[in-house]
Amino acid sequence: PQTLAAVDSGHNHTVDSSQAIQPLPAIPEGAKVFFVNLKDGQKVKSPFKVEMGVSGIAFDSAGIIRQASGHHHILVDQGHSFPEGTVVPKDSAHLHFGNAQKEAELNLTPGEHTITLQYADGIHRSYGSKLAASVTVTVQK
Helix, strand or coil: CCEEEEEECCEEEEEECCCCCCCCCCCCCCCEEEECCCCCCCEEECCEEEEEEEECCEECCCCCCCCCEEEEEEEECCCCCCCCCCECCCECCEEECCCCCCEEEECCCCEEEEEEEEEECCCCEECHHHHEEEEEEEEEC
């Protein structure tokens, strides 16, 4: 059978496509993601720490689709969320935290940047704008 692979932090997660892929898990009522240490409009010096928070939904590593569960992604200057069900790409502007990390260090060029937290399920499918939060920060020289 064919396999679909999602790559995460150097780990390969494969899903046997001969079995139906589960639909995106439902978002629990009141679930949200938030920045613990950053406020919109804040001035920072690079590198800077990003603390990622979540409430009302389980926090887990990538690899398995679990109901009411997910992990963080950081989007740098990529808009305010990915459409629900879209797999978050992985590159220098789309950072994956599939090992259930709650903080990261960003090293950005001086100027204004929009940083978005995007929560996603075990195979990196976005929970959409309901589980996303954005701040604009100004990186000082």
